[in-house]
Amino acid sequence: MKAPQVSVGILFEPKIEFTLHIPYLINGIVVEGKQSVLFQQGQIAWNNVLYDELLFIPTNTDTGSFELEDVTIGINFHWERKENQKFRGSLRIIVEDDKLTAINILPVEEYLTSVISSEMSANASLELLKAHAVISRSWLLAQIQKNKDLKSGKEQYSNQQINTDDEYIVWYDKEDHVNFDVCADDHCQRYQGITKASTSLVQQAVHQTEGEILTYNGRICDARFSKCCGGVLEEFNTCWEESSHPYLAKKRDSIDNENIPNLKVENLAVKWIKGSPEAFCNTTDKKILSQVLNNYDQETTDFYRWKTEYTQKELADLIYKNTQLDFGEIINLTPISRGVSGRLIKLKIEGTKRSRIIGKELEIRRVLSSSHLYSSAFIIEKEDIQNNIPQKFTFKGAGWGHGVGLCQIGAAVMGEKGFKYDSILLYYYINANIEKHY
Structure with missing residues (x-):
């Protein structure tokens, strides 16, 4: 060909x-x-x-x-x-x-x-x-x-x-x-x-690598990738349509890829996101990060674990701007369902005037930020509650991007550790094959 x-x-x-x-x-x-x-x-x-x-x-x-x-x-x-x-x-x-x-x-x-x-x-x-x-x-x-x-x-x-x-x-x-x-x-x-x-x-x-592609069961792989998975790879259907790609599945971003907590369970997701577990992508090595992050990406320094804070007014205004719906004052942001990496699939916004469940992960990131939150793997802490209305919201999160497929920072670390490109690929794309297409 x-x-x-x-x-x-x-x-x-x-x-x-x-x-x-x-x-x-x-x-x-x-x-x-x-x-x-x-x-x-x-x-x-x-x-x-x-x-x-x-x-x-x-x-x-x-x-x-x-x-x-x-x-x-x-x-x-x-x-x-x-x-x-x-x-x-x-x-x-x-x-x-x-x-x-x-x-x-x-x-x-x-x-x-x-x-x-x-x-x-x-x-x-x-x-x-x-x-x-x-x-x-x-x-x-x-x-x-x-x-x-x-x-x-x-x-x-x-x-x-x-x-x-x-x-x-x-x-x-x-x-x-x-x-x-x-x-x-x-x-x-x-x-x-x-x-x-x-x-x-x-x-x-x-x-x-001219003409080389990843395949699974004879079909070209939809080889997704993101900046930083946050420690566990996410599944395809958390982020996109309800279809299964076995090569885009749950996996620990670590040599120890067996020890994966069930991050669909809220208290385990909270513990995971609040912690800083070992992972390939858990690195602050500037030499490695500079391989993956261009100059404007390096404006972001915290992404394996990150934090964003909003006042009540900032959050309410942001949600109104991004949804064109008036929720009134925001009372609560309640996780409804999470994926295998702890990323939120559905989140309920509860306000004094209305409530609504939103999803999937990119829509959640879009609604709750002036640009995009780094990922939907986050927890929300409410502070300064007056008359049942929180005056401050702190988002604590994990990873950058959807977390499906290859983790760019994790792969950079693997490269530094001496892994060859085919080993890196077959680590992230489970049971896939590398074939010459043309």
């Missing part, structure tokens, strides 16, 4: 400005330099002509690149910002939701070189980079295959939302994208084109 192409949604704005660094072809015409497109009358206005879509193809695929202005990175996260970004390959512009969408089309292996440099420090160990190349390739190809299966009717997707006065349960996944394979932000995989300089080590990692 030949390495496939991937289409990546980069920018979503009414106006998009970009620069073509070499001559590009569009409709048989050669163009170069600064360009500007505008959403107008349901179409794309470019050079005073309206189009349904535009496709710019480099005349030289080895040297062709373009730069997009004001690309938002870290969407809805604490370090959200805009920057100009450069990309190789083709540029497609389409209309979506009364805006324009800029899509980068390029070979999978070239995409992976950027993803590894964007998701990880380019100075990470070779074994860690090779492991990440395999999981990023596997995840991407699994999503592309899933989209094909959904379109052909071979696979059904369960995106049932519960939305009643008493309960709101929703999850967010890749299927949000219908006009391209993946987006460029953390919702999918962090991709910043050639803005993030790759090193020879990253290129070596991608080249040495």
Whole structure:
């Protein structure tokens, strides 16, 4: 098989400005330099002509690149910002939701070189980079295959939302994208084109694992990963649809992977989160952390165990802003159900005016933060209670991200301990296989 192409949604704005660094072809015409497109009358206005879509193809695929202005990175996260970004390959512009969408089309292996440099420090160990190349390739190809299966009717997707006065349960996944394979932000995989300089080590990692993927029972693994599991790997259905992936299952992030408390039980989850149990990802070693955390990620220093505090007004205002529902003063936040890592699946918000259960994990993190809480594996402590109304809430939590699949910080520690990339992969993806796909 030949390495496939991937289409990546980069920018979503009414106006998009970009620069073509070499001559590009569009409709048989050669163009170069600064360009500007505008959403107008349901179409794309470019050079005073309206189009349904535009496709710019480099005349030289080895040297062709373009730069997009004001690309938002870290969407809805604490370090959200805009920057100009450069990309190789083709540029497609389409209309979506009364805006324009800029899509980068390029070979999978070239995409992976950027993803590894964007998701990880380019100075990470070779074994860690090779492991990440395999999981990023596997995840991407699994999503592309899933989209094909959904379109052909071979696979059904369960995106049932519960939305009643008493309960709101929703999850967010890749299927949000219908006009391209993946987006460029953390919702999918962090991709910043050639803005993030790759090193020879990253290129070596991608080249040495070219075409390698994880499989389970003959299917490409949906190889999820997160920054820090907090000590125990979570199951797939805690975070997304109610389907089972045996390779994404409960496991201790430790050589001692047998000793796992039942973190679905509230008092055991409280004890676990309040403690600091040994785990691969329980590290403060800056050399190791710098392999996984880019500069803006290093703005976060506590993630294995973390703490966030809110006043009554701060929390009530936050919940109102994120739900558009007036709960009044917040009386209690009650855990309803947890996953195997202690992550909350359902949480009940009780206020003086109304109560409602929310879930799954990302919705809980979204509602209770101005960006996203680091994870939904947290406990709540109430303080300064006046007339049964707490005046202060302290959240104590574990981990960063959903905790499913490979734990990036845990894997970095394993790499430093001498584990090879295949051992790291088969540790986190239980009973999976590594196969050459192309």
